[in-house]
Amino acid sequence: MTSLSYTLVNVAVNRPMFRDFVYKIAGVHTDECLGSRVSINFAGSNDIGVITSLCSDASIDEKKLKEATLIDEKSFITAELFQTLQFGSNYYQYPLGQCFNVALPKLLREGRAFNYESIPALRLKENVNPLALKRIKSQEQQQIINILAQGNVRRKELRERGFSSQQETALIKKGIIELIEYKAQYQTFYDNISDLLKEKPPIPNLEQQNAIHMINSAKGFKVFLVNGVTGSGKTEIYLRVIEEILKKGKSVIVLVPEIALTPQTFERFYRRFNTPVATIHSALSDRERLDAYIDMYKERAGILIGTRTSLFTPIKNLGLIVIDEEHDSSFKQTETFRYHARNLAIMRAKINNCPIILGSATPSLESFYNAYNGLYTKIDLTTRAGGATMPGISLIDLKNEPLTEGIKTGISASLENEIGEETAKGNQVLLFLNRRGFSHHLVCHKCGYVFMCPHCDNLLTVHKNANRLLCHVCENSMPLPHVCPQCHEASLLEQGFGTEQVYEYLHIRYPDINIERIDRDTITNKNQLEQRLKRIRSGESQIMIGTQILAKGHDFPNVTLVGILDIDSALFSDDFRALETTTQLITQVSGRAGRGQKKGRVIIQTHHNDNFFINLLISPHNNYDFIASELLKTRKKLSLPPYTNQAFILSNSADRNKAFAFIKMLEQKIALIAPNYANVHITNAMSDKMEKQQNRYHFHILASCENRVTLNQFLNHLRQIVYNNKLISADVRFAIEIDPIFMY
Ligand code: ADP
Ligand code: ZN
Numbered sequence: 001m002t003s004l005s006y007t008l009v010n011v012a013v014n015r016p017m018f019r020d021f022v023y024k025i026a027g028v029h030t031d032e033c034l035g036s037r038v039s040i041n042f043a044g045s046n047d048i049g050v051i052t053s054l055c056s057d058a059s060i061d062e063k064k065l066k067e068a069t070l071i072d073e074k075s076f077i078t079a080e081l082f083q084t085l086q087f088g089s090n091y092y093q094y095p096l097g098q099c100f101n102v103a104l105p106k107l108l109r110e111g112r113a114f115n116y117e118s119i120p121a122l123r124l125k126e127n128v129n130p131l132a133l134k135r136i137k138s139q140e141q142q143q144i145i146n147i148l149a150q151g152n153v154r155r156k157e158l159r160e161r162g163f164s165s166q167q168e169t170a171l172i173k174k175g176i177i178e179l180i181e182y183k184a185q186y187q188t189f190y191d192n193i194s195d196l197l198k199e200k201p202p203i204p205n206l207e208q209q210n211a212i213h214m215i216n217s218a219k220g221f222k223v224f225l226v227n228g229v230t231g232s233g234k235t236e237i238y239l240r241v242i243e244e245i246l247k248k249g250k251s252v253i254v255l256v257p258e259i260a261l262t263p264q265t266f267e268r269f270y271r272r273f274n275t276p277v278a279t280i281h282s283a284l285s286d287r288e289r290l291d292a293y294i295d296m297y298k299e300r301a302g303i304l305i306g307t308r309t310s311l312f313t314p315i316k317n318l319g320l321i322v323i324d325e326e327h328d329s330s331f332k333q334t335e336t337f338r339y340h341a342r343n344l345a346i347m348r349a350k351i352n353n354c355p356i357i358l359g360s361a362t363p364s365l366e367s368f369y370n371a372y373n374g375l376y377t378k379i380d381l382t383t384r385a386g387g388a389t390m391p392g393i394s395l396i397d398l399k400n401e402p403l404t405e406g407i408k409t410g411i412s413a414s415l416e417n418e419i420g421e422e423t424a425k426g427n428q429v430l431l432f433l434n435r436r437g438f439s440h441h442l443v444c445h446k447c448g449y450v451f452m453c454p455h456c457d458n459l460l461t462v463h464k465n466a467n468r469l470l471c472h473v474c475e476n477s478m479p480l481p482h483v484c485p486q487c488h489e490a491s492l493l494e495q496g497f498g499t500e501q502v503y504e505y506l507h508i509r510y511p512d513i514n515i516e517r518i519d520r521d522t523i524t525n526k527n528q529l530e531q532r533l534k535r536i537r538s539g540e541s542q543i544m545i546g547t548q549i550l551a552k553g554h555d556f557p558n559v560t561l562v563g564i565l566d567i568d569s570a571l572f573s574d575d576f577r578a579l580e581t582t583t584q585l586i587t588q589v590s591g592r593a594g595r596g597q598k599k600g601r602v603i604i605q606t607h608h609n610d611n612f613f614i615n616l617l618i619s620p621h622n623n624y625d626f627i628a629s630e631l632l633k634t635r636k637k638l639s640l641p642p643y644t645n646q647a648f649i650l651s652n653s654a655d656r657n658k659a660f661a662f663i664k665m666l667e668q669k670i671a672l673i674a675p676n677y678a679n680v681h682i683t684n685a686m687s688d689k690m691e692k693q694q695n696r697y698h699f700h701i702l703a704s705c706e707n708r709v710t711l712n713q714f715l716n717h718l719r720q721i722v723y724n725n726k727l728i729s730a731d732v733r734f735a736i737e738i739d740p741i742f743m744y
Contacts (some may be wrong), residue, residue, distance in 0.1 A: 006062055008055035009033070012097035013042050018723050022055050023068035029054070035077025038068035039111060048111050050077070050100045076114050076297050078314040084348040085312070091347075091712070093719050093736040094337045102337040103312035105290045116294060117287065121154040121182035122168060128176050136176075140167045145176065150198070150274065154182045156288055160266060160279065162530070189275045189302035190249040197243070198274045204240065208233050211379045212240045218355040223346055225326075225371045226359040227625070228381030230591030231555070234359045235265075237381075238322050239272050241357070246275065246302045250319025250354075254305045255341055257552065258282070258330030264554075265324075266305060273303065280306030280313070283526065308333060308341040311348065318352045321345045325552070326358035326367060327584055329741055338737045361591055362584040362624050365632055369642040380625075391562065391593050391600035393586075393618045397609045409505040410497045410565040412605055416509065418561060423513055423542045427560040427598065431506075431545040432589045433499050435566070436519040437461035440496025442469065444484035451481070457692045462494055463521065464504075474694045502545050502565065510543065518546030551588040559593040564604040571611055574689070575743045576640050579613050580631055586617065587624045641739070645708045647715055648737040648744050649701040655731060656697040660685075662732045663699040669721050670701065677714040680705040688744045696733075700744045712738075 007029040010020035023040055025033075033051050040049045049068065077085075085103055089096040101109060108114065124145065136142055144163055147153055158168060171177045204212060207228075215224055215237070228234045242252050256265060269277045278292040278301035295301040297314045304310055308331055323331070323342045331341040342358065349356035358367055358376070371378035401412040410433060411419075419429050441459035442451045451460045453471035460469040462480065470477040483490045503517040516532045523529045533554060535541045544550065570582040586602070593600030606614055616627050636643050649666060653659035663685040670682055681704045688698035705711035715736055721727070728734050737744075 008060060008062065008065065009038070009051045009068070010053045010055050011038060011040060011049035011068060012052050012095070012100060013040070013047060013049045014097045014101045015042070016095055016098065016728070018095050018719070020052055022057070022060060022065060024062055024065045025068050025070050032074050033070065035075035035082050036070060036072040037108070037111065038070055040068045041066055048109060050097065052096065071111060072114055076314050078316060080318065080348065080351045081312065081314045083351050084344065087347050088337070088339050088344050092337060092339050092738050093715055099337050102309070105293050106286045107290045112290070114294065116183040116291060119154055119182035119291060121152050121180050122148055122158070122177050123152045123180045124148040125176060125178050132174055132176055138167060140164070141171055144168060144171060148177055152180060152182065152185055161270060186300065188299040189246070190299070192275065193247055193249065195274055196246060197272065199271055201239065201272065202236065204236065205233070207381045207383065208237055211237050211381065214377065214379060215241045215355060215357060216244050220353040221350045222355045223349070223376040224355060224357045225363055225367050225376045225378045226357055226381065227363050227378055228359070228361060229384060230361045230588065231384040232381035234381065235268060238324070238357065238359065239268070241320065242303065245319035246273070248319060250317045251296065251299065251302045251315045252304070252320045252322065253310065253313065253315070253318070254303065254322040254324060255311060255331065255345060256305060256307060257325050257328035258307050269303060269305060275303070276301040278304045280304065280310040282307065311341050311345055319354050321349050321354070321356040323356070323358045326360045327362050327364040332741050334742065338735065340739060343739065362587045363628070365580055365628055365635065366642045368628050369632060391590050391602050393590065393602040393604060393622055395609050395614065395618055396603055396605045398605055398607045406505060408497070410502045411505060415563055415603060415605060418603060419543065419563070422561045423510065428536065428556060428558045429543045429561045429563065430550065430556060430559045430589065430592060431502065431543065431563045431565055432550060433502060433545065433565040434547050434585065435498045436500065436521055436547055437470065437498035438464040438500040439494035440498060443493050443495060444487060444489065445491040445493045446489040447484060447487040449484050449486040455692070455695045457690045461498065464500060465521070473690065499545050499547060506543060506545065513543055514541035516541045516544040518544055518550050520547065520549070523549060548585060550592070551585050554592060556592050558598070560598050560600050562590055562593045562600065562602045564589070564602065567604055567606050567614070568608060571608055571613060576635070576638070577741065583617070583624065583627050583631070644704045644706050645711050646702060646704045646740055647711060648740050649703065649718065650698070650735045650737060650744065651700070651732060652696045652698040653732040654696050658729070658732050659697045659699055662734070663701065665727070667701060670718060673714070673717055677710060679707060679710055680714045698744065
């Protein structure tokens, strides 16, 4: 029975449970409260839940219900976002209450009000003494003044655009600019939409015009795969299309990979549009993140640029989603809510009936496949906007190279020659090796002892600069040993090279040349990366050696030679995606070269010059599309994704026996229902490739099926068995991972 003083609501809680709980809230409420947060008492603790529906079960005795307190009078979770999360919860087999926990900014998760607090911003003072303006010598201060001349800007945004707070403070002291409270200056982004462009855009070339026209003509939901070589002007297309969407008063989400493309990407948008741009990424404080979230909901900003979780920002009138570098694996979350932001974004676009652009120079095989099947509209950009040409690829057959000191360090004599010649001409060289550290591992030459991580089934990597042995899985480390702990001999042998060692070697060989090492050890924040990139752009440094951080987004017009130091480990990987990711990386790295007037070339070192894949890479057809179509043929032959759908059923525990017993029990439960799902192929339970990780033992079962719906029905069934029978004990973790992109 409901009385007038209470409304009964179904609440999703942040617990591993696939069901809602009924609470009563004071007052009479309508659908407006769907998605509202409530504070609840759940199983004895204070918690935040989310209202999923009004409860119409008349048989419930209201007096017996616990009362929840409404936090949001009116829900800020838009209906379309709500539906997206519901879909995500179902598809990825993760409880809705826990999906909300991933989707909400931390402060909202903790019950903070959905409101701005103070936001410090800067404004150009009125009637500034012209003399004071003239006296400004600092270029940076001048730039700040120019920016503020176009409107007030929050301090955070200036920081993101690379300005230091010292320069701002200096200008405040000089009485030229002043601190203000930004939140008071509230306007929606479409209030000023007539004056949208800050700069004059370049005139699109024919391919761009065609792309812009096609996307602008989309009526409602449509997926566009913009497949354009690096530098072909994809971002320019986004900007043009976004302009049209904003003019209609609609908002746009642009998702970028985790290694945020540094300030340049944001800067492109700031430079183009006379309208606030909200950004969400890992470098923000919780408060800043929430402000950006509110900016989008309140339509103060019309553009959101952000990483994976920004997909869950509520938007009233969503007109377009852009997924830049759609092939990037950082769009996949691999813990808790294991969604793929690209795939879920497609669903969100569908719910909003708006277009979505997937852009990449190296689209994922999945997206190619969907394009071939007519699900996506593929748009090719075949030429570089600036007119530069694509580099050619050649091989160094390592078998024919002398066994020099260099080759043990990853640099063959022939490659060293080439590096010498290019640098002597004043050109730059980019060397790519996707392995950081000095040596891959350490072994005792006397007794064969290998140094393993005590917490993981993983070899420890030698980091000489840090003087430590480091586990790349759990990041635990220990001081670099000098004797073997088993036989006590000082006979330790380092094996395999990483970027640190290559750097050391080059440094000795080319003492007069500045070399930049760019990997996760040398780059721990955006500023360090910016500093190094600056030295490279200015020509101060001529050689760079780096991991995949180098492959993404940056332009090096003076690079004429790209060296791929090790490709062989990918050739023999047991991950069927290794060749796809390697091709993407090589294509991306190669795309960094020869972007200026000089032609670039790429050299790959290999011991296996007769390998089929290597020959694909260097064939005259060596464009990415051709290789991708060849790789797809292999996938088809082997019935691998995208020709089938996969899901992992995962279990782990700190107690190996418990994890193993649990997965064996699942195996039995599955055997009982398997006959109902004859088309689903299910493996036995087995250890993960790395069974022990961070002191937990991991096991899995792999299920695959050509039919996505059938696979989902099977997983639903299994999940219900697990949850309904409360099979999970406190010390075992259970998860289902749909459409995995990493193998376990
Ligand atoms: P992508 O995103 O495909 O790497 P961008 O959009 O960043 O390509 O374009 C590469 C470079 O070419 C940028 O400096 C951009 O300003 C410039 N550019 C793009 N389109 C044009 C055009 N139509 N005319 C002139 N320059 C262009
Ligand atoms: Zn470890």
